[in-house]
Amino acid sequence: MAKKSITRRWITNNLGVIVLILLVIELAVIYAVQSYFYNSAQQYLLSKIISVNGVLTRYASDAGTNLNAEIRSTLENFSGKDKMELMAIDYDGMIVLTSSGFSPDYTISMPDYDEAMRSPVQGYCAKTMRTENGERIMAVCYPITEISEEYSAIRVVASLETIDDTISGFVLAVTIAAIAVLLLLGLSDLYFVRSILRPIREINT
Numbered sequence: 001m002a003k004k005s006i007t008r009r010w011i012t013n014n015l016g017v018i019v020l021i022l023l024v025i026e027l028a029v030i031y032a033v034q035s036y037f038y039n040s041a042q043q044y045l046l047s048k049i050i051s052v053n054g055v056l057t058r059y060a061s062d063a064g065t066n067l068n069a070e071i072r073s074t075l076e077n078f079s080g081k082d083k084m085e086l087m088a089i090d091y092d093g094m095i096v097l098t099s100s101g102f103s104p105d106y107t108i109s110m111p112d113y114d115e116a117m118r119s120p121v122q123g124y125c126a127k128t129m130r131t132e133n134g135e136r137i138m139a140v141c142y143p144i145t146e147i148s149e150e151y152s153a154i155r156v157v158a159s160l161e162t163i164d165d166t167i168s169g170f171v172l173a174v175t176i177a178a179i180a181v182l183l184l185l186g187l188s189d190l191y192f193v194r195s196i197l198r199p200i201r202e203i204n205t
Contacts (some may be wrong), residue, residue: 018185022178033170037163038138042126044167049156051125053142056154060147068150075099083092084158089113089141092154108132113153116141128160136160 052074058071071088078086078099088097093113107131116125126140141155 015182015186018182026174026178029174030167030171034167037167038128038160040137041158041160041163042140044086045138045156045158046124046126048084049086049140049142049154052086052146052154052156056144057147067148071148071151071154076101080156084156087155087157088151089153089155092149093117093152095155096151098120110139110141110155112139112141113155116143116153136164141176161162 031087055074056067056071060067061063070118075086075088075097076099081099086099087095089110090096093110095108108131111129111156112127115127119125124140124142126138128136128138130136137157137159139155139157141153143153145152
């Protein structure tokens, strides 16, 4: 009975500390991985919208160009429309043009647009949010008030579903690895305690 009590106490104490350490490590790794993927996605979207803004700025500097027509053409021919959606927003804060061609939902919340228009000096605003159906998306909004009198900003939106699936797979792999380490350490502790108690029991007998 004493042997079982000592073994149980040893393993419980050791595994408790190990579980805590593994949990902290796993959470830190998950946070780092998620931050890496999300930051990479943000930089990619930002590079796209800056590129579009550069094109529109060149059109605006040409007095013979119809800027509004070029904005429509740029959205219609947007090369990244299979991965993201490019939008044009008017001065009422309404999405009036989209690269997909679908009619926008005028009731959607756009915190990225609101913040970008409050702080136009920054040049852009990126936000991660959920849609009404629960899908996680990333949006980057870029004000164009300096070049357009009809449109206040352009906005690019992409789904984070693929990234989240990748992160979930990584989390599962890390969790399985942590459980495997925990089992190995538990068996090692059990063997260690028994190797100590066996000689003691033999001496007492």
